[in-house]
Amino acid sequence: PLAGLAISRLSTAAEASPIYKSSPPRVRNLIGGEFIESQSEASIDVINPATQEVVSRVPLTTSEEFKSAVSAAKKAFPQWKNTPVTSRQRVMLKLQELIRRDMDKLAMNITTEQGKTLKDAQGDVFRGLEVVEHACGMATLQMGEYVSNVSHGVDTYSIREPLGVCAGICPFNFPAMIPLWMFPIAVTCGNTYILKPSEKDPGAAMMLAELAMEAGLPNGVLNIVHGTSETVNSICDDDDIRAISFVGSNTAGMHIYARAAAKGKRVQSNMGAKNHAIIMPDASADATLNALVAAGFGAAGQRCMALSTAVFVGGSKSWEEEIIKRATALKVNAGVEPGTDLGPVISRQAKERICHLIQSGIDSGARVVLDGRKVVVSGYENGNFVGPTVLADVTSDMECYKEEIFGPVLLFMQADSLDEAIEIVNNNKYGNGASIFTTSGVAARKFQNEIESGQVGINVPIPVPLPFFSFTGSKASFAGDLNFYGKAGVQFYTQIKTVTQQWKDLPGQGVSLAMPTSQ
Numbered sequence: 106p107l108a109g110l111a112i113s114r115l116s117t118a119a120e121a122s123p124i125y126k127s128s129p130p131r132v133r134n135l136i137g138g139e140f141i142e143s144q145s146e147a148s149i150d151v152i153n154p155a156t157q158e159v160v161s162r163v164p165l166t167t168s169e170e171f172k173s174a175v176s177a178a179k180k181a182f183p184q185w186k187n188t189p190v191t192s193r194q195r196v197m198l199k200l201q202e203l204i205r206r207d208m209d210k211l212a213m214n215i216t217t218e219q220g221k222t223l224k225d226a227q228g229d230v231f232r233g234l235e236v237v238e239h240a241c242g243m244a245t246l247q248m249g250e251y252v253s254n255v256s257h258g259v260d261t262y263s264i265r266e267p268l269g270v271c272a273g274i275c276p277f278n279f280p281a282m283i284p285l286w287m288f289p290i291a292v293t294c295g296n297t298y299i300l301k302p303s304e305k306d307p308g309a310a311m312m313l314a315e316l317a318m319e320a321g322l323p324n325g326v327l328n329i330v331h332g333t334s335e336t337v338n339s340i341c342d343d344d345d346i347r348a349i350s351f352v353g354s355n356t357a358g359m360h361i362y363a364r365a366a367a368k369g370k371r372v373q374s375n376m377g378a379k380n381h382a383i384i385m386p387d388a389s390a391d392a393t394l395n396a397l398v399a400a401g402f403g404a405a406g407q408r409c410m411a412l413s414t415a416v417f418v419g420g421s422k423s424w425e426e427e428i429i430k431r432a433t434a435l436k437v438n439a440g441v442e443p444g445t446d447l448g449p450v451i452s453r454q455a456k457e458r459i460c461h462l463i464q465s466g467i468d469s470g471a472r473v474v475l476d477g478r479k480v481v482v483s484g485y486e487n488g489n490f491v492g493p494t495v496l497a498d499v500t501s502d503m504e505c506y507k508e509e510i511f512g513p514v515l516l517f518m519q520a521d522s523l524d525e526a527i528e529i530v531n532n533n534k535y536g537n538g539a540s541i542f543t544t545s546g547v548a549a550r551k552f553q554n555e556i557e558s559g560q561v562g563i564n565v566p567i568p569v570p571l572p573f574f575s576f577t578g579s580k581a582s583f584a585g586d587l588n589f590y591g592k593a594g595v596q597f598y599t600q601i602k603t604v605t606q607q608w609k610d611l612p613g614q615g616v617s618l619a620m621p622t623s624q
């Protein structure tokens with residue numbers, strides 16, 4: 106009943122917003138500062154994963170509409186590029202204030218469309234907000250370098266200039282944080298932008314765009330087009346788009362990386378993961394148990410930094426009972442209900458896929474020590490719920506280990522030594538994150554040194570770096586060479602220009618055709 110109330114309030118508010126029209130509301134594109142209804146007849150339903158209610162419909166943007174969004178971004182670029190960086194920063198300063206103001210509305214939209222709990226949805230917004238805050242210091246971040254008198258009377262300096270029109274393609278699992286990893290950095294560097302939100306939960310991106318306009322972002326600087334692979338292919342192929350940020354699965358990410366690179370574009374592609382935790386026998390028991398349960402089952406396992414595999418050095422048996430106790434105590438319910446720990450997974454297909462991977466693990470010899478497949482949530486019987494699930498005795502040849510499950514399923518593996526545990530992690534194709542739980546500095550240092558993951562946790566379960574660092578997934582979890590946000594993010598969205606100048610009265614030296622050298 107509470108959820109129903111909250112959702113109907115949201116619908117009423119949504120219908121009054123310029124983004125939406127009719128019932129169920131159709132999400133609009135944002136082109137040149139106008140929220141425009143797409144002419145396309147084809148659309149996809151955005152479904153509340155706790156209730157199956159159709160929240161809104163996402164149009165499959167037509168190719169003309171896509172072109173007009175790119176042309177609006179192209180038109181806005183020269184003036185925006187020449188807007189002082191201090192003015193661009195001020196838009197971000199205002200945007201961060203507005204995001205704080207509307208935090209609850211944003212979180213409610215995320216919970217309605219994506220399913221995560223309201224508290225987790227606030228975290229989703231907050232982790233994106235931190236990137237907006239970071240973008241407020243762009244003048245310093247974008248600074249070039251200067252070396253005076255590299256030769257007599259000659260100075261060299263570098264300038265970081267915006268690229269032009271850039272684009273971002275988003276996944277469903279962080280509807281606010283990931284758009285905020287993308288456009289705030291890009292536009293504060295002076296670029297203009299085309300954002301394609303996930304077709305599964307576009308609402309938060311639309312609200313953020315409204316806030317960006319309210320904050321003073323000029324028309325055409327941020328544009329939004331909806332759709333799926335066809336829109337994505339148009340982004341990859343468009344000659345006016347210079348750089349693409351992608352976050353999502355490996356299938357889509359590698360396709361986009363190859364297709365856009367063939368057109369000479371820059372691409373940063375953050376993709377799938379299988380994050381491991383190595384648990385040493387000397388780990389602090391209580392903190393480690395809490396970390397494993399939180400990072401394994403939080404957001405119903407739908408985080409690219411979820412800890413989905415625990416490798417116990419010395420065996421898992423002594424840990425199993427306590428983990429099961431803590432996992433069983435978690436409350437599975439709709440994200441709007443107070444006290445919920447795990448909401449539903451995003452879709453019926455996602456639930457089927459997760460259940461299939463659990464069964465395939467059991468069929469190939471894994472021991473199911475906790476089975477969440479049959480969970481029933483009273484009042485939300487149609488929701489895509491999967492309860493916390495634990496498979497023990499998992500080996501690296503099993504399908505449930507090789508595939509990214511992206512659900513609330515924790516796999517237990519065993520290793521006889523730290524060396525063997527590190528080998529297991531390093532043999533996995535993904536390299537997003539890995540953690541160790543230990544009280545031994547020697548073990549921790551060895552782990553940090555030898556592990557091949559791009560983000561390392563030491564007694565920390567989800568080591569997502571704050572925006573003054575970058576999100577540094579590696580191996581199959583990332584394609585490109587400049588990561589999201591931080592210094593690398595600014596480099597990604599700018600072109601470096603190196604200027605060499607000479608200002609001195611030159612005595613006549615005649616013509617020399619020899620290669621100039623610094624004297």
Ligand code: NAD
Nearest residue numbers: 275276277302303333334337353354357375376377378409
């Ligand atoms: P997805 O790849 O299905 O969708 C992501 C985006 O790509 C969407 O906008 C979608 O419209 C588009 N898309 C999907 N298939 C496409 C295709 N064949 N061609 C062109 N475009 C296509 O991913 P998802 O299910 O929304 O998100 C979950 C995935 O994202 C997981 O694999 C997760 O690990 C990953 N993820 C990674 C990070 C990271 O930083 N490494 C962060 C969040 C999520």
